[in-house]
Every structure is written in C-alpha cells, then in structure tokens.
Amino acid sequence: MREYNVAILGATGAVGTRLIEQLEKSSIPVKAVKLLASKRSAGKVLQFNGQDVVVEEATPESFDDVDIVLASAGGAASKKFLPEAVKRGAVAVDNTSAFRMDPEVPLVVPEVNEKAIYDHKGIIANPNCSTIQMVVALKPIEDVAGLKQVIVSTYQAGSGAGQTAIAELDHQAQQHLNGEKMTADIFPVKSAKKHYPLAYNLLPQIDVFEEDGSTHEEWKMVHETKKIMEGDMNSDAVKVNATCVRVPVVIGHGESVFFEVEDSSKLTPAKVKELMQNGAGITLQDDPDNQIYPQPINAEGSTQTFVGRIREDQENPGSYNMWVVSDNLLKGAAANTVQIAEKLVEHDLVRVPAEYYGK
C-alpha cells in the first residue's frame, strides 16, 4: 500500500490545527507529516497522532519529497508555494481563494462534483466555507428537480476571519459586559481601513467590496456555486443571489436559503425532507413540534451539514426555504480539504500529470 508524505501549510492557524485533526482521522495512509508555517510560527511544537512535530518555516524546498499538500496559510502563501510544490511532484489541495476560479483548477465538494478531481493538474481548490455547506444541501434538490434560482442570506461566524478574530470577538464581548466601549482591530476585514466591533453587532461586510456594490464573499458564493454546479451537471448554471453578514458567533455558519426549482412537480416539503435525510453529508434536523432545527452550538465539531426549517413558499409553489448550518472550520474548510485528499488517494490520483499547473 502506498503511503504518503503530507505537508500542512499554515499548520498553526484556526483551520490548520483542524487540518491536523482531520488528517489524523482520515483514511489516508500517512508516512510522515510536515507542518509548515510562516517564520513567526516556526519552532512551535504541535502533535500529530501523539507525536511531537516541530513547525518549520515554509520554503520552496520544504516540498521536496512531499506527496500531498493541504494549504490554508492565506492566498499569498498559496500563490507563492503551491506551484513550487507541484513542480516538485506534490498534489496540493488549497483552502484559500487563490486558485478557485482558475479554469485549470477543479473546485471541489466531494458530495457534489467529486469527478472534477480526475482532471487535476496538481492543484485542487477547496471552495469558500459559505459556498460548501450551501451546495451540499442543494445537490439533492438539483439532481431531482433542477435548480433555477437561489437567494441566500448568510449568518457567518467570526472564526471565518481566523484565530486572532476569535480572540477579538471574546474580548469585545467582555468589554461590553464590563460596560466598557468595545474596540476593534480585525473585523470586518483586517486589511480594511475601518474596523467595527462584531460582538453584539452585525457586520454586512465579509471581505472587500466589488465594483457592483457586492462584497467579494458574496461574489464567491455566486461564482463558486456556478463553477461547482456546472462542473457536475453540464446544465445552465443556477442563478445565485447572496447577502453575506458576519454575526457574533464563534463557530458555525447559518444560511437562510430560498430556492426555486425547474420542475416543481418533483417536490413536496415531505420529498425535500426525504432528500435531505438521504443526502450525502447531510443531517436532517427538522421537527418544529419538538423545536428541532440546526443551531451553530450543536454543529460545532461535526463535519456534517445540518438542514432544517424546510417549508414550501405558500405563494410560490415550487419555491422552498431551508435553514442550513455547518461548522465553518470543518466542512467549510479543513474537513472538505482532507476529504478531497482522501478521494485523491482512493482514486490513485496523487500524481502530477506531465502538463502540470504552471508549467
């Protein structure tokens, strides 16, 4: 049995530490693991399967003899290092936005478009967290009735902005409880000019603004969904309208999803529930009588996408609402990344083709 040398780029971050955990739990036969990070974090000691591993500073040479790279150190690091890794024969699964819309890079959620990995050129991209949980929930609907339009409003947890953002959210909450003025250095976007408190607040800005008034996070939900859905179905891409809002939750994104299908005769609320019950990667939590519905505090730590509050629009037959929650650091990031790597191993695709990315 082939065993793999795996490198985790960005091993010390909120997603990085979860990449280590998910890799430990995965079906991938790991020969050795290499934990890479920026110079600042080098020397830190983390554990893999109970063994100490010293974090090393990432350099192009770090990827010599590496088979699989799992990357979550930011877009700039991925752009710099992943082509170097591929050149050295490694296959990289990237959790940043660096390569997602690159036509040479498959954008993959295994439950939705697993087959897209067959054509990889060394880099496979992991979609944005808010996109992943939505397409997992929409896939069984698309298969049965076809999707015409999706209108989504997100309720995104602070941990999406990284480890330091989690600390800032807690600090702001304590300031508020102490009757002090809340201070902000990270939210909504660290690199932005202005910062606002997230605790006890709502920030309708995730990532930077585009020309058309949407945020880049909203743009991602629209365009990544089309790329993932088209990749699988070869159909006209579904219309997507997204509004992304950061909420004072640490872990677990919520999404209020309205969808209109092509063929409304194929669905009833009971059928939608059945599809979710049997959907890959989905746990149905939909029992209003017993107040059962998805909640972030219950989703934390799970790699499932939780779906509930399924209703047909009384005035628009064929249109439905659902409420989708998932751990944004797991299925939204680390778990999906490792799952892609598992599929690469399963289908013996951990090999870089002659015409590799960037050649």
Place this chain on the structure above:
Amino acid sequence: MREYNVAILGATGAVGTRLIEQLEKSSIPVKAVKLLASKRSAGKVLQFNGQDVVVEEATPESFDDVDIVLASAGGAASKKFLPEAVKRGAVAVDNTSAFRMDPEVPLVVPEVNEKAIYDHKGIIANPNCSTIQMVVALKPIEDVAGLKQVIVSTYQAGSGAGQTAIAELDHQAQQHLNGEKMTADIFPVKSAKKHYPLAYNLLPQIDVFEEDGSTHEEWKMVHETKKIMEGDMNSDAVKVNATCVRVPVVIGHGESVFFEVEDSSKLTPAKVKELMQNGAGITLQDDPDNQIYPQPINAEGSTQTFVGRIREDQENPGSYNMWVVSDNLLKGAAANTVQIAEKLVEHDLVRVPAEYYGK
C-alpha cells in the same frame, strides 16, 4: 389647546420604559400620565418629565378619564384591558399582537399608511417590530415601481423577547467567556418546552410554530405587511416570504431584503438610493468605499430606519437587495406607537366613535 391624559400599560418593561421616553419627547400635550403594570410591578417609582410617578396595578377602572392608552404589556393584558379603556372613552394604541389582524383595527406605520387611522374604532395596532422597519424601507419603492415580491431574512435582537431576555443573553455570554456551560430559560420562546442559549448561537425560531412549518413571527411579517400595504395602496398585495432568526445582539434588528418590482424600468441602483435618501423615516447609509452600512450598534437609540448595501441583482434586472437596520424597541415598538398617538392628536382623532370596538 386640548391636553391629554395618557396611560402607559406595561410601563416597566423594555418597551414600556421607552414609551415613557418617547412620550416625553413627543409633540403630544400631556396633562397627566398614568403608569400601569401588573400587580408585581405596582408601587415601583418611575419618572415622567422629571416627576416621580408611582406605577399602579392595571384594572378596568384605571382607564376612567384616560384619553390615550399606549399598551405594551403582552397580548393577554391588551385583550383584557383595551376594550375596557375604549368603553370608557379612551383611544388605545396597542403594541401587542392581540388586535393586529382584526379587520376592525387599523394596523399602522405612519410613513406607510397614516390614513388608516381615520377609520379607527378606538383601537389602533402597532405592527410587529420586524415588519415595521421593512415596510418603512419598502414604501418608497412600492410608490414608484410597485412591489411584486419580497424575500426577507431577519437577524433579530434578543431584546425583542423583553427585559429578562436581555439579562439572560448577557448571563450566557459571561458563562461562555468563563468557560462554563451556557444555561437557558427564556430563548427562543419563554412559554416553549425547550430553551436554548442565544449567546454565540443562532435560533431560527421566533414565537411558536404554525401548521405549515413557519413560525408565528414569519407569519406576522407576511400577513402584517399585506395588511399595511393593501391598506395604503388598494393594489394586489405583495408576495412576502420571511425567515426569522434570533441573533446574539441586544438591540437592533437587521434584515436582508430581496425585492422584485412590477415595473423595473422605474428603478436603477442610483434611483433606489435616491428614494431612500428622501424616504420618510429613512436614513441612507450606503457608501461601500468608506465601509458605511447600517449596523445595530449605530442604530441603537435612534427612531430612524437605516438602509444600505443597495444592489441590483446582476442576473435578475428589476430585483434588488438591501440591508435594513432599526432599533427594534424604538421604531420597532415604542417610537412607532407614540408616533401613531401623535398623528391621532394632530388630526384630532382622540375620540371614540359611537360604533366603537367591541360594542
């Protein structure tokens, strides 16, 4: 000039204390104010215009010689006392859901359907908080282009569940920060069987569940909006699809509003912004380049409805998104209630007709 005896029913609650403040600031010439509450709160001393006022237990006789009642003590108290008040010659503005859908009771947001107060029979209802701020923002659109459909997802503050709910949210946040397990006795609905923490969480349940799987809060947004809009426009009612979610914010509801208009030729994003700029009760906060958009922490204490993040749907010309925030205890409750009372005074409508409510 006529002066008015004003009674506030439910004076000690989260909305009640704000009713006192809004009445102090109002244009209503107040002769005397009577503060009424349940037996439990009777004897408490509050202030009106710097004078001590002892809270009295509400009884039917409390309303003798009262001209205007402002009620926010819960639906049961309104059902019990308001017909008694009207019988005694008082006009009541009710902030509970008790009479909202009663065909004999106007449901009023002054910026939208002020004229509905002309036909009152002694009771005028104040709509649900989440409905008010939405219809304020939609009214200028309806007037210019006609509304076909609205799809709204709410982000509702904990204070909508009352004063004790605010304390519970703070307590849960402190538990979380102390590393303790969060406890819950109030959210999502005090009378419900199960309670869940709101701090660091999202609860897609506000009020009880209906037969069709929607919550009563969602039902209110659909049906109250139709009643308010139809009352004003005599047109076919707009289609409304609502998803209501409680978020860990103390004050200020956010709403992600998608709307489709009848005549898309009448609107552009610039035109929508202009309509909001000039709209009654609306403050436009829409400058992405400078990260200006509505936020609950900035809306707190204001009676305005704040609108921003205005965008046209790139794939559905004639459909737009906007982000609407308002202080749910002010425009969503106390301020709108007092504003209705001001209009009653302005148009000399503080008189009960011969065919009064319940006669």
